[in-house]
Amino acid sequence: MRFECRTAIVTGAGHGIGKAIALRLAREGAQIAAVDIDKANMEETAETIRKAGGAVLELAVDITKIDEVKAGVAKILADFGKIDILINCAGGGFQQGIDFKDIPAGSWQWVFDLNINGTLNFTHSVIPHMIERKYGKIMNFSSIASKTGLPKRSIYSASKGAIDGFTKTLAMELGPYNINVNSVSPGMISYDAEPPATNGTWLGRCGTPEEIASLVSFLVSEEASFITGADYLVDGGRVLGPKGF
Numbered sequence: 001m002r003f004e005c006r007t008a009i010v011t012g013a014g015h016g017i018g019k020a021i022a023l024r025l026a027r028e029g030a031q032i033a034a035v036d037i038d039k040a041n042m043e044e045t046a047e048t049i050r051k052a053g054g055a056v057l058e059l060a061v062d063i064t065k066i067d068e069v070k071a072g073v074a075k076i077l078a079d080f081g082k083i084d085i086l087i088n089c090a091g092g093g094f095q096q097g098i099d100f101k102d103i104p105a106g107s108w109q110w111v112f113d114l115n116i117n118g119t120l121n122f123t124h125s126v127i128p129h130m131i132e133r134k135y136g137k138i139m140n141f142s143s144i145a146s147k148t149g150l151p152k153r154s155i156y157s158a159s160k161g162a163i164d165g166f167t168k169t170l171a172m173e174l175g176p177y178n179i180n181v182n183s184v185s186p187g188m189i190s191y192d193a194e195p196p197a198t199n200g201t202w203l204g205r206c207g208t209p210e211e212i213a214s215l216v217s218f219l220v221s222e223e224a225s226f227i228t229g230a231d232y233l234v235d236g237g238r239v240l241g242p243k244g245f
């Protein structure tokens with residue numbers, strides 16, 4: 001129970017990696033503020049936590065809207081009294097890959113709003129409280145896309161590159177307040193019960209949301225207290241390069 005007496009916000013808690021992280025941290029004793037724009041999925045996550053005996057607060061918040069985020073943070077503080085951990089997991093991009101030259105001009109702002117502004121909104125709203133308490137763990141979500149590039153994912157790659165710069169700078173600014181700021185870069189994660197085989201990783205398969213949650217759980221715990229400003233690949237060796245010559 002390494003998160004006993006800790007409160008964690010998890011954005012994107014209704015599905016995929018965010019859901020796995022919310023369930024994992026709850027299992028390890030954290031009180032969870034489950035944030036998602038998809039109310040039905042978020043309630044499903046919350047119900048699972050409650051049934052297992054955990055404490056959870058559901059927040060149907062659009063992370064791109066600063067007023068909703070600020071109201072959400074105020075509610076978390078009113079209900080739980082403190083915030084120890086912020087997991088900025090909600091994110092995404094164009095479902096179908098598309099070359100940059102074919103994207104209609106001006107149609108990409110929403111990707112930056114979701115991946116950058118959502119992270120900025122929650123972080124900006126939470127850090128005054130963390131600074132005051134001189135304690136905090138912030139986990140941002142990057143991607144292998146910002147490390148190697150990813151064809152047909154130019155906007156997504158650019159937005160995750162911005163997360164990389166933000167994470168490092170924030171770690172410098174918040175270090176004096178005992179706040180750790182790190183990021184994780186998943187690659188090829190599948191939601192299937194059995195992760196499908198792929199030639200795209202050196203482990204020969206896709207990863208699972210739980211495999212991301214394992215690392216995140218360590219990084220936001222006291223066991224990782226001297227780690228800040230770092231980005232961790234969880235990609236089955238994907239960025240090592242292609243198989244064969």
Ligand SMILES: NC(=O)c1ccc[n+]([C@@H]2O[C@H](COP(=O)([O-])OP(=O)(O)OC[C@H]3O[C@@H](n4cnc5c(N)ncnc54)[C@H](O)[C@@H]3O)[C@@H](O)[C@H]2O)c1
Pocket residue numbers: 011012013014015016017018035036037038041061062063064088089090091092114118141142143144185186187188189190
């Ligand atoms: N899945 C992968 O293979 C992969 C690879 C690299 C990076 N990532 C990153 O990991 C993170 C999680 O990815 P995932 O695959 O679990 O995503 P997902 O699509 O499964 O879940 C994202 C969740 O965020 C919620 N969400 C979307 N917009 C929102 C908004 N405006 N406000 C609040 N909630 C909102 C969605 O409702 C959903 O529940 C993302 O930042 C993603 O970019 C994922």
